[in-house]
Amino acid sequence: MKLISKAVGNFILCAMYGWYAFDYSWAAENIQPDIRFQFVEEHWPYFVGFGLPYVVLLSCTSFFYGYGLFLVLFPFSIIIGSTSEYKSVCPEAAGLRTPSAKGSNMLRIRIFQASQQLALRIITEVDRQITAANEKRQMYKKKVESKKTK
Numbered sequence: 650m651k652l653i654s655k656a657v658g659n660f661i662l663c664a665m666y667g668w669y670a671f672d673y674s675w676a677a678e679n680i681q682p683d684i685r686f687q688f689v690e691e692h693w694p695y696f697v698g699f700g701l702p703y704v705v706l707l708s709c710t711s712f713f714y715g716y717g718l719f720l721v722l723f724p725f726s727i728i729i730g731s732t733s734e735y736k737s738v739c740p741e742a743a744g745l746r747t748p749s750a751k752g753s754n755m756l757r758i759r760i761f762q763a764s765q766q767l768a769l770r771i772i773t774e775v776d777r778q779i780t781a782a783n784e785k786r787q788m789y790k791k792k793v794e795s796k797k798t799k
Contacts, residue, residue, distance in 0.1 A: 666703045667696030670730035
């Protein structure tokens with residue numbers, strides 16, 4: 650079980666480091682996060698491969714040495730991600746602004762699903778709490794105003 654959890658954790662780290670390399674250029678192109686998530690989930694082998702060297706580096710070294718090397722090398726990954734020609738290799742990437750699930754033959758792995766659902770639940774609960782607090786405030790204001798008018 651420990652081996653499986655380690656493998657899944659490393660897989661997700663690989664995908665995340667691949668994501669980070671392209672995130673800056675996608676943000677500059679104003680590509681919405683949902684489209685970015687979908688693209689990474691559909692083309693996960695590319696992004697896992699992009700992040701694999703960093704996961705191997707961090708797994709084979711001590712914490713401080715590994716992250717020190719990571720901090721030195723990762724800007725090059727961002728540069729490579731920003732200048733890569735993945736849109737010419739992956740035709741549906743040219744239309745990143747539209748969902749590419751129709752044209753993709755790759756098995757989509759929902760890497761971000763759990764974190765998206767958790768974030769949505771937290772945001773929904775915070776919104777519910779704020780709405781309830783605003784309603785109480787409005788009721789209190791009405792009570793105070795009705796006492797002033799008497």
